[in-house]
Amino acid sequence: MQTGNEFFKNNKAAISKADNYDREMLYDLIIKQFDLLGIDLSEFKYKKVVLKPNLLMRFAPEKAVTVHPDVVFAVAKIFIEAGASVLLAESPGGPYTQGHLRTVYKTSGMEKASKDVGFELNYDTSYTEVNTTGGQRSNKFCIINPILEADCIVNLCKLKTHSMALMTAAVKNLFGTVPGTLKVEYHSRFPKNEDFAAAIVDLTAYICKTKKVISVCDAIIGMEGNGPSGGNPKKIGCIISSENPFALDLLASHIIGTDNSVTMIENAKARGFIPEDISDLEIYGDGPENFVVKDFILPDTHKKNILNHLPSFLQPRPKVVKKICIGCGECARSCPQKIITIKKHKAHIDRKKCIKCYCCQELCRPGAIKIHRSFIYKIVK
DSSP, X not given: OOOGGGGGGOOEEEEEEOOSOOHHHHHHHHHHHHHHTTOOGGXXXXXXXXXXXXXXXXXXXXXXXXXXXXXXXXHHHHXXXXXXXXXXXXXXXXXXXXXXXXXXXXXXXXXXXXXXXXOEEOOOOOEEEEEOSSOSSOSEEEEEHHHHTOSEEEEEXXXXXXXXXXXXXXXXXXXGGSOTTHHHXXXXXXXXXXXXXXXXXHHHHHHHHHSEEEEEEEEEEEEESSTTTSSEEEEEEEEEEESOHHHHHHHHHHHTTOTTTXXXXXXXXXXXXXXXXXXXXXXXXXXXXXGOOTTOOOOGGGSOGGGTTSOGGGXXXXXXXXXXXXXXXXXXXXXXXXXXXXXXXXXXXXGGGOOOOOHHHHTOTTOOEEEEOOHHHHHOO
16 A cells, blocks of 8 residues: 655546536446556555545535535445445534534535445544654644544545635645644744645645545536635536645646646645646546636636736735625634624724735635725736
8 A cells, every 4th residue: 555755656647527426427437547546445455544525614515615425425435345444534614623513514415425325424523733854834733633543545625726725626625634723823824825835735745655645536516716615616527536636736737727827736846746747647537638628717816917916905805795794703713813803793804914815715604705806907908
């Protein structure tokens, strides 16, 4: 079972057409991808396999914010039939509590999928601070215990845009191994995008060096626009798998037209975790060019990059739409700088102190926090 530094020597990825969420079709397709990648399922007999899905928030599957439960069902069935003990564990945005997990599992369809196929749902909210070595930005991370106790992690991600990171797929999904609101501390420690990206690469590299990791990306219906929660569902029509999460993201980035633009991927290239271009990946299955979306809409924060050197007050920023805001306070709790307050049941952002991490926009379930762009962005076409 491959662990350790071998992960970044593996540049294999599989991509296959998938037009809909049919459980049996997905089961057959993913087994075929694993075979193409040389993954021997017999190795997982009696092993503890932890499914780590993208369950960002309490959203129904059709919103395309979370990985679809039918993809989770198919993957779980594969490992259960291989004789593994299968547990689903995730730390969504917000508090890492049993009550919050229960609500997210139910709304996202994970609870039903677990009953239908027979995997367990994690309610253990303990975590451990681990020492890592060789990181560029961080040599310590708090990680939820089910991840640390796993023999294999199956990284079940969703292909979406991201207002800070530009794209979220396999690498960014592993940030969900950090418990609850402690994620906010990392945004506070690394307010600059390049530093935060490097820290996420540090975390991903540590997990891949210490655990067997298989990543499966739900790119049947992704998200475009102001993701990862405020964008719009977008048909892409494929499933992508790889044992190297950086390789998966390199391929995914090409599909949505963000080549050489995702800071996490560029950082991974510089460290030698992946090649410079997808032409150097070993790609199996259907040709990736069959799935390139030429009109994929990027976040407002990444449009017109030529204007990124404008003064801070003219650059995109989060803005509260008062008529939508319900005053729940989730944005204030998620703000690493603690510069959001709730006054008269409405959120208020101190724009002078905002570091533009977009945690507030990411975790605003009503969609009351939008990306505000100045008039200059509207003038320049």
